[in-house]
Amino acid sequence: MVQDRSLSRRAFLVFNYIFLLLTSVLCILPFVNLLAVSFSGSAAVSAGEVAFWPVDFTTKAYEFALSGDRFITALWVSVERVILGTAVNLILLVLTAYPLSKTKSKVMGRNLYMAFFMITMLFNGGLIPTYLVVVKTGLINSIWALILPGALPVFSMIILMNFIRGLPEEIEESAVIDGAGPLQVLVRILLPLLKPALATVGLFSIVGHWNSWFDGIIYMNDMSKYPIQSYLQTLLLNFDEIMMKSGTDYTELLSKMNARTGRAAELFLGALPILAVYPFLQKYFTTGLVLGSVKG
Amino acid sequence: MVKIKKLTSLVLMASLVISLAACGSDSSNKDTSQSEDPNTTSEIADDNVDPAFGAYKDTVTIHTVTSESASASYPEGDNVTKNEWIRDYKEKFNINVVTDWVSDEYDTKLNLAISSNQLPDVFHVNAAQLQQLIDADMIYDLTDVFDQYASDRLKGYMQADEDSYKSGMRDGRLYGIPQMHWGLIDQPDYIWIRNDWKEELELSDPKTIDDVKNIALKFMEKHGGYGIAVDQSLEYLNLLAIAWNAHPGVWMKGSDGKIVYGSVQPEMKTALAAYADWYKQGIIDPDFAVKDFAKMNANVVAGKVGMQPFYQWWGYNPGVDTVTNQGKDAVFYPYLIPTADGTPATQSIFFANGSYTVVSKKSKNPEAVLKLLNYYAYIVDEGYGKESKEKLSALLDKDMAHVVGAFRVLNPNSDYEQFEHVTEALKSNDTSGLTTSGMWQKYNNSVDFMKNATPSSTGDYLQQGSPKPAYGLAKQVLDNNQYIKTALWGATPEALINYGSTLNDLLKEGFTKIIMGKESVDYFDKLVKAWQAAGGDEATQAVNEAYGG
Secondary structure, three states, rough: HHHHHHHHHHHHHHHHHHHHHHHHHHHHHHHHHHHHHHHHOOOHHOOOOOOOOOOOOOOOOHHHHHOOOOOOOOOHHHHHHHHHHHHHHHHHHHHHHHHOOOOOOOOOOOHHHHHHHHHHHHHOOOOOHHHHHHHHHHOOOOHHHHHHHHOOOOOHHHHHHHHHHHHHHHHHHHHHOOOOOHHHHHHEEEEEEEHHHHHHHHHHHOOOOOOOOHHHHHHHHOHHHHEEEEEEEEHHHOOHHHHHHOOOOOOOHHHHOOOEEEEEHHHHHHHHEEEEEOOOOOOHHHHHHHHHHOOO | OOOHHHHHHHHHHHHHHHOOOOOOOOOHHHHHHHHHHHHHHHHOOOOOOOOOOOOOOOOOEHHHHHHHOOOOOOOOOEEEEEEEEHHHHHHOOEEEEEEEEOOOOOHHHHHHHHHOOOOOOEEEEEHHHHHHHHHHHOOOOOHHHHHOOHHHHHOOOOOOOOHHHHHOOEEEEEOOEEOOOOOHHHOOOOEEEEEHHHHOOOOOOOOOOHHHHHHHHHHHHHHHHOOOOOOOOOOOOOHHHHHOOOOOOEEEEEOOOOEEEEHHHHHHHHHHHHHHHHHOOOOEEEOHOHHHHHHHHHHHHHHOOOOOEHHHHHOOOOOOHHHHHHOOOOEEEEEOEOOOOOEEEOOOOOOOOOOOOEOOOOOOOOHHHHHHHHHHHHHHHHHHHHHHHHHHHHHHHHHHHHOOOOOOOOOOOHHHHHHHHHHHHHHHOHHHHHHHHHHHHHHHHHHHHHHHHHHHHHHHHHHHEEEEEOHHHHHHHHOOOOEEOOOOOOOHHHHHHHHHHHHHHHHHHHHHHHOOOOOOOHHHHHHHHHHHHHHHHHHHHHHHHHHHH
């Protein structure tokens, strides 16, 4: 591309950068505020004095959130869930997306299968029937209750299917001519080519598994089996109420933190691991999303 | 029988999915339930010497479910399913309590358990769930068991708040034992006024609602800004409505004996007219419509505003932060909200009992829970002096008193009695009257505030220990019967649940417009018509059917 050095072009670039900079600052500022609140004293936060730098610096809110071994336990459950869940997701995704990317003439009943999957994307059984299924299949109170009900994310499957269709058919043909069976084609030829798409849908799965909290709360009978988001959700649920209950002596803690600083600390702790993973997968994320969408 | 059960659980499930409200009752089940009871009860009766406190010969196992009280701190190795209480149950009564699940999203989880028919033996439910379970014939009729096994103290609790007791009954039979509350003493509302400002200007206590207005105007003259801190929910502003004899949010008996909704009565129009006038004069925060609870309190804590209509717990939040920021002298004191002619206003009292202890129909020992409830009441009310200090501390301190889930019934007079003892001790410096850990805490924190001005003690001090304690005023209200009770003393009818939030939004929006002067006060009449058409009439009718006459 030839560099355009005209004045108007430069002016555009300057303003464009300023605009983009402001936009990104707008995205970051609430997070900075959250961080400042989480490290501030309770009184300063209540008086609305905290903007982007902590006032009366304290780590009490974090001490409260991290107190005991519950946080670590929950964190471990979440890590386990993300690894297992994403692995199961990816395996099923590849196994379904590949055959479904073929035409009706090559795979018998392809459209029927497709409709079968699509229905689950548009409708679901509702909370209680789903719960009953989980109970009757004996998954309740085990980590598989968090993984198996959503084992195949259909939306991700469609992205992956379209991505496979976008690959040149000749590659597969040449492998078949050389004597490769469908499984060999999938493992040897397709998988390496699918990397960017898998990173994309993998990231969807990771974020989805990390962020979901409701299933943990309804399927786990024991709070020590809660994943991190379920644990954080319940941590400060009744904080204000607890303070006022007769017979509660929370004076020491109260003078340093309140529900708002506590919640800010929670939010930050919950978002941190995902923030750490994002930069590494981001390059795949943008390319992968676009790649799948070109050919339908 | 099996068929009926299946059908019932299906019906129940459907109703849960749709609205989580009570489903149509299946009256055919009622008869079977009554005939089963006597057999089961008599079987157990000869197993014991003292029905209220006697231990079982053979270990009885009961399953329960509970939520986790985040504030309790356990000794090493203990938790909500394994602690001093659970061990005592086994040791003293030979009752083995097994917890099936623990969840802080208790209601969701319990609804699922109800719909999948996986009920534990003993659990606690809210008012709506109680009605569902009675309809579905899934819980035990506890009338006879209660008579036979409840201790006198427990029965006394029920007599102390008959309304709550009756809300656990259907057709004169007791299905849910109300877990009660700390007492109605925590319900009256106040206008809180910053004391150093008031003294600086040498203002006297407000005697009429005009005095309240004038104090606000004087504060504004001296300190600038606006006069009264309120928020967008109108919840706090509406605490003042009783000054004009309006009772927003209360379902009350109208002049014709029918139950009517307080927010749409003509008195509310008078209150709104006054609010609109106050708003025009700048007394009410001009930005109230965009302020939530935290933002409302921000200017109080920052020392920019000196009056706030609030509940008795002002001292905990925003009081603690206010004292931290502004010092001890900046405390606000509560004053009873006065009417226009100088008499104290009639306060609104809401339904206080939140949950009921119930027993599953499948339970083999429905009476076991009564022993545990007796034990709880005994430890809390009588334990002091009879049990060792260590024992009581292990059972009650550090919020251990709150970890027992379904096995708890509160004394509905506890806060009232506590307050009497604490004020007495503060007056006489004689602490012999302090008989519970709660009393000691209130006393110690009040003394601590007076001596050291510890900000975190502000709450207990302003509630009970100050020269103008909130509970002192509340006691006056209760003793003089200066209140009306909501007629909605139990489960909310389905129509009201369905329309409730829409109706409230409608009114809140309309009221806000009137207060801010965007609509004239006469807009109120139009608003009431809109409210009636949007489901208000239907809800009123449903409330009258359930609670009228």
